[in-house]
Amino acid sequence: MKSAVETLNPTRVRLTVEVPFEELKDSLDAAYKKINQQVTVKGFRQGKIPARVIDQRFGRGAVLEEAVNDALPKFYTEAVNEGELNPLGQPEVDITELKDGELLAFTAEVDIRPAIEIPDYSGIEVTVDAVEVSDEDVDKSVEQLRERFATTTPVERAAAEGDIVVVDLEAKVDGEVLEDGVAQGVDYTIGSGQLLDGIDEAVTGLEAGGSATFTSELKGGSAEGKEAEVKVDVTAVKSRELPALDDDFAQLASEFDTLEELRADSRKRLEQMKKYDQATQAQEKVLDELLGLAEVPIPEKLLADEIETRKHNLVNHQLGQMGLDLAKYLEIQGKTEEEFDAETKEQAEKGIKTQFILDELVNKEKLSVGQEELTEHLMRRAQSSGMSPDQFAQAVVEGGQVPMLVGEVARGKALAVVVEAATVKDSNGETVDLDDEDETAETVEAATETVEDAEGSEDAAEAKSEGAKSEG
Structure with missing residues (x-):
């Protein structure tokens, strides 16, 4: 087999493939065997009809068609591997020549992942909100707890x-x-x-x-x-x-003996929440800066499919559960259909760019995903889906979604690498250190969530019922 690759644009190629006829032998044998099982000829037992009789009675062309249909996927895959391509979606195949006993030639046009040059991201600088917990914040937190014991x-x-x-x-x-x-x-x-x-x-x-x-x-x-x-x-x-705000309330509502200890714990919890929010904000801003630095061409069909997927998920999953249609949703949001379409396209472009550039970073940095990291991610996704971990894991396996989850975690790790290299300062001008060894796993998981939001990832349970989105 001979193959050649012609680049049509940065995201699409045409493969030209020539196959010597002898390489079709296995597929021809399989075609005769299949036709043998499907037809009957007087004087021959089913499955024992000679090839020359099948050619005479049903035509050599029918056999060739069956053989070519069987062989094309294998030769296409060989050509893709030979050209070291990363195809997206299904190819458009055109048989250009079929000479019985001599040659099979075909072309295949397919979208591919573009070659991306990772920009120097070490100079990225972003500003995030400072972690500040006021007495009023603590008062509000304690008051919410107090309301629960009314x-x-x-x-x-x-x-x-x-x-x-x-x-x-x-x-x-x-x-x-x-x-x-x-x-x-x-x-x-x-x-x-x-x-x-x-x-x-x-x-x-x-x-x-x-x-x-x-x-x-x-x-x-x-x-x-x-x-x-x-x-x-x-x-x-x-x-x-409402119960009185005193030590008795602290003992009733918590493990603490005094109201002062309860307030101190509330302040600590609020600080932790704000630090998490700060890290998420840093990741989102760093990702936006990274996407702004990189040239990432997007295949038109992939973009159209992603837009359609996002609309479908919104209308059939999110809005459907709330008893709303798209028209009512747009009315509530105060948006026109044109504005909604423009926003959806922008979000889809961002999601595709995020996946492409972070996947390239995963390869460049040789990042891998451990079993513990995958399990932790699966547990969180299960919790957000409302399913038990066992149910969610079963849905993931049955839906063929394990590679999707591995990809999400890997891209989260890639984003964490970029954030670590960036300069992050808070609104007070203080440098923010997000590289806490005790919180590395949480940082990666938070980065993974940021990536999911950018990509618009759907739950595996939905993916199982709707059909998996292609990972390319």
């Missing part, structure tokens, strides 16, 4: 802001009670804004047994967006009481 007590008085009322609701549109517009025994905290517009004013001042009517735009259900007349009956009023 108690309720039934009261015989008019309801006021902060009280919990138990209500029955009935919504009418054009005088008709909606089938899904009736609810009973609903707990509602006055002032929380978590139910219907207008309900706070309607129930404030009512005692148990009191009723009121108000109008409100429905936020969901069969009459979403319509004005409804809502009748609300208050069946009970409860007051919420």
